[in-house]
Amino acid sequence: MDLELRHLRTICLLADTGSVTKAAAALSTSQPALTTQLQRIEREVGGALFHRGRSGVRPTELGDFVLVRARAVLLSMDDLLHDITARGASPTTLRVGGVGPLAIELSARLPEIFPNVPVHVRTEYSPKLVTDLVRAGRLDLGTTIDYVDRDLSTDGPLSWAMLAVEPLHVALWADHPLADKPSVALSDLADCPWALTPPDGTGWPECFYLACQRAGFTPQVPYRLYERSEIRDLIARRRAIAPCQSDFDTGGEVVIRRLEGEPIQLRHLLVWRRDSAVNGSSDDLARLAREVLGRVPHPTGPRTSFTAPRNEHPLGSIEG
Structure with missing residues (x-):
């Protein structure tokens, strides 16, 4: 006999009810028939799954081992059936x-x-x-x-x-030597200190370093900051520049300029x-x-x- 999903459900039901009588009633079968089925399952797995007594049944050490894995298999199957049913259906939330x-x-x-x-x-x-x-x-x-x-x-x-x-831009302090230009070449910023946000797991800041490499330099990055407001304050104090999106809050002391050729x-x-x-x-x-x-x-x-x-x-x- 090969173990089937129905056998795993029977084992779990016996453990949950703690009673052959109650499990048989839930399965709409007789107590002797369920006992026979359990014996066949136990022969298949190579040992007793339950201790039997006047108070009912409780899992053996082997039973606990099998139950953990049986529940995992049944949960995975339930998820599979749910996903199959959900395909093409309208979402409820x-x-x-x-x-x-x-x-x-x-x-x-x-x-x-x-x-x-x-x-x-x-x-x-x-x-x-x-x-x-x-x-x-x-x-x-x-x-x-x-x-x-x-x-x-x-x-x-x-x-x-x-x-x-x-395209990403660059944020400069308002009187930066390049701030009067409508766009700036990335290579012209090779000697500037940069402030960067932390890695985001989707290619940042690797794409920034790659663009700088293509422009012929390795950037100086003394600042790695999470808060954009902190980066803006650094720029306003002339301590760093930063790559940014077009919605970067300049605060009046910072200007945004396009990067020539849109390298990032x-x-x-x-x-x-x-x-x-x-x-x-x-x-x-x-x-x-x-x-x-x-x-x-x-x-x-x-x-x-x-x-x-x-x-x-x-x-x-x-x-x-």
């Missing part, structure tokens, strides 16, 4: 996460695609964490970022839609699992996210530096 305000703004418009479906939102600092939460099934939809040199086509069960490409490019992305309930609406979700992204409020006003997704992926969608 949408769990949305992201970095920055896009996730919040997008969530307000999701009823246009999924009417009467409650939406739960969470934001994170780390783009990698957002992606990991989607991969683990903890989020249905994620808004995240990465950098243009990264390959998205080999990322397991995930699908992506590229929403926009945004950030991508705004939408991510979901291909086996999730939102997959069938991915084109509509990507279109809506692009609309929202162009209207997300920022401290310095609407962004104007976004470009359309690259043409090598139809509709900007990339499957992992």
Whole structure:
């Protein structure tokens, strides 16, 4: 006899009820029939799974060993059956996460695609964490970022839609020698000290160092700071410069200038699992996210530096 899922469920039911009589009633079978089945299972596993007594049954040491693994197998099977059932079905709740305000703004418009479906939102600092939460099934939809040199086509069960490409700029103090220029060559900043935010798990700051290497220098980076306000204060005090997005808060003492040739490019992305309930609406979700992204409020006003997704992926969608 080979062990089957029904045998594992029988073992678990016996442990949960502590009684052959109660387990037999729950299975709509007779007590002798259940006892016979248990004996067959015990012969298959090579030992007794339960101590039997007047007070009922309790697991043996072997029984505890088998029960832990039986419950794990049954949970995995239940998850599999749930996922199969959920494919193509409409979600009952949408769990949305992201970095920055896009996730919040997008969530307000999701009823246009999924009417009467409650939406739960969470934001994170780390783009990698957002992606990991989607991969683990903890989020249905994620808004995240990465950098243009990264390959998205080999990322397991995930699908992506590229929403926009945004070049990074440089933040300088207001009377910096290059501040009077509309754009600055990265190579002209080779002798400046830089302040960088911590690694985000999706290619930062590796893409910055790569751009500097291509420009012919290794940057001096004495400051690694989490808070953008701290970075702004350093720049205002003429102690460092920093790569930044166009919405960087200048505070009047800092100016933002474009980097010539756009050597560092950030991508705004939408991510979901291909086996999730939102997959069938991915084109509509990507279109809506692009609309929202162009209207997300920022401290310095609407962004104007976004470009359309690259043409090598139809509709900007990339499957992992």
